[in-house]
Amino acid sequence: MANIKIFALGGLGENGKNMYVVEVDNHIFILDAGIKYPDIDMYGVDAVIADISYLVKNKERIEGVFISHGHEDHINALPYLLKQIPTRIYGTHFTICLIENLLLNNKMDFKNYKLFRINENKILKFGNVNVSFFNTTHSIPESVAISINTSDGSIVYCTDFIFGPTNYGKYQTSFDKITDLGKGHVLAVLAESIGAGTINRIKNDSLLEHSYKNILVNSQGRIIVSTYSSDLSRIQKIINMSVAKGRKIAIIGRNAKKIIDIAIDSNYLSIPKERLINLEPFEDAKFQRLDNDLVIIVTGVRNEPYNHLVKMALGEDHYVKFVPTDKVIVMSPPLPGTEKNAIDSLNTLYRYDVDIEIFDKTILRSSHADKEDLKLLYAMLKPTFIVPIKGEYRHMYEQYLVAKDAGYQDDDILLLDNGEIVEFENGIITNRSLIATGDIFVDGSLLGNVNEEVIKKRETLSEEGVLILTINYDIRLRKVVSIPNVVTKGLSYNLPSDELNLKISQIARKIVENGLVKKSFDLEKIKTAIEEETLKLMLKLTKHRPVIICTLVDVSK
Ligand SMILES: [Zn+2]
Structure with a gap:
């Protein structure tokens, strides 16, 4: 019999700053520590993170931060958190590599911090609680779900996942582990909500493959593809298909390149060395590389892929300037909050003499669970309670509807706000309470806060x-x-x-x-x-x- 509390410090009713907390008796387990990108009217704010004063106050009880995957909305608040709470961080090898890079970028020597590499075969023990993992499929390698196993059942944190076919080992879901967990008692599942309202989402990459192959066959000149650096699986797909057609690859995007370099160095992204081109900066565009067999992958976070393309059209980029024989493929569907910039950018691009094609959500596979994925997860884990997490309130409500559709009663679906605690005794909800939460604005490096x-x-x-x-x-x-x-x-x-x-x-x-x-x-x-x-x-x-x-x-x- 255990006293269990589940709550979020960030991530509910919003896009980003994911940080969830599970308390079992005296142990505190933190699940992810991400940032949110600021709204357009937050002048000079680079990121928003969760208020962690509750954790600071209770830091002696914290067992660690357990990280699901290496996306910014799940790891980028770690430098801030670690400065106040030097606790242990657990993640897969690739996730920890990205966290090391993140700490270095914040002038923090990662050797001074307790970073532990886990995999799905590891079970971590904390008194009579243990923590285990299973591999999930997402757009970045080595994503995991985290299970906190107590005497009253497991609490499973399954964010950012899809159930879909993939040939790449680093992206494969461990169905056996999920069904094994389902054989025991699962008290609650915390599952992402962003895609809960989507039906008939694109389940695989076949449309992307078909469309891109067509372009590879018909294009006489350079192909320029914009994509998000977080989408390593898509970048790999583009590389594989391009290389198979005898093309060379160049990658643009300064910050993103670091992630890609880490991925290449540690074999998570493979490009035959002889096919990888390093573009040299030029003063005069007549010196740029115009090889007909070149595929230029333009990467970055948020607005960066669009901003790069616009600079290339305007002749302001130092590596690429569009020429009429270029084929530009926009493979970066706008993210929440970036829609206006994306539309403005496309309006600019269309003014130039360049052939543009847009691959949108009708072609590209989503990397977030839709209705069917969620139902399959519920069916395999058979949780008593469902806690919709990660997403705006409308997304969470969509998941509420999915859970209802799957046969769950209102009392078993816990729609919460940040800071709202649900407390269980002996597996039964006994109390609901609130703790203070809020936004902390981060300005520039993580050293100075703004209010x-x-x-x-x-x-x-x-x-x-x-x-x-x-x-x-x-x-x-x-x-x-x-x-x-x-x-x-x-x-x-x-x-x-x-x-x-x-x-x-x-x-x-x-x-x-x-x-x-x-x-x-x-x-x-x-x-x-x-x-x-x-x-x-x-x-x-x-x-x-x-x-x-x-x-x-x-x-x-
Ligand atoms: Zn993600």
């Missing part, structure tokens, strides 16, 4: 511009020594400038001089007062509120 206030300021900057005020004073003479200087940037309206400048200068001079006569000269207070008064004046005269920055320079130093 709502900073975002707000950036939003104002982009909409209203900035007014910068510099005042020189002499602390020894206790006076302002030059007329305050006003500079504006990005203001979208006309300033009645001379009059306004004069007024602002007068206000600033008065505040500084009032401050200077006081015994204790409080620089911060004076700055804030000037900024507030100037803003009031701007609002009165222009009806706008730009960001006001005041700098006070002591010229006596």
Whole structure:
């Protein structure tokens, strides 16, 4: 008999920042630690991660972070987490290779951290709880599902998977392991929801193969293919088919190349060495490589594949400039949040003299479970409870409908929000409670965080511009020594400038001089007062509120 808690710190009701937690008595097991990409109006925010203060508070009880696969929405919050909680990380060989690279990119020596390579034949013991794994099929090699096995049954975390045919060993599902688990008691399954609403998804690569082979046969010049770097299985497919037709391969995409290099180095991606071309950067496009047998794979994350293609069309890329004999295949269907950029990019591409073909979701195989995949998973594992995870609320609701369709009752399908804890005693739900969760914004490297206030300021900057005020004073003479200087940037309206400048200068001079006569000269207070008064004046005269920055320079130093 165990006390079990299941909850999410991120990943429910959203796309990304996956982080789920299972507590069994005194043991805490963390499942994945990913990022979410920011919304378009989060100025300067590079990533959003989950608030982990609950974990920090309870860090003595944490057994480790168990990673399902190496995609950013599952691993990229690890540098941040490890800085606060230096716990153990468990993942397959390829996943750990990617995590090592991620830590290096964040200036963290991975040798200082406890990274453990697991495989599906390993069983990890933590008191009377053990953790096991089974291989799943996804778009990146060595993806696994994680099973936390307790005296009251197993909790199976199965995210990002499909049941589909694949010839590649590193992508194969271990059906035997799943059915074995199903023979025992599965208390709950945490399964992804993103694809739950899709029916009749493309189950295999035959349409892709057929369409791409046609192009290989008919194309007289270079073939340029855009794809996401996370889609290693698709990249492999393109390479295999191209090489089989005697073509050479070049790969574009600086960041993505690192992942691909790791994949090549560790034999997860194979390209015959003699077929791999390293494109040299050029100043003048007439020196670019135009070999007719060249296939250029343009990779990256999020918007990068599209942005590369646009640069190539505009002649701004240093490796490739489109020529009329090029065939461009867009094999990177937009992701949630990237639709606008994708459409804008395509509109640009169509203006150029280049032959474009789009492979969309009617041709490309999805790498996320659809309705049938989920039903098959339920049938094999026979869980008592189903917890829809990973996805917006509408996706989670779609999975609720799938579970209903599979015969589950409302009480057995647990639609949760981030921070909502379901507690089991003896396999029965006894309590529901809440813990604080939220978003942490990450700016640039993972070292500096930004908060709502900073975002707000950036939003104002982009909409209203900035007014910068510099005042020189002499602390020894206790006076302002030059007329305050006003500079504006990005203001979208006309300033009645001379009059306004004069007024602002007068206000600033008065505040500084009032401050200077006081015994204790409080620089911060004076700055804030000037900024507030100037803003009031701007609002009165222009009806706008730009960001006001005041700098006070002591010229006596
Ligand atoms: Zn994934």
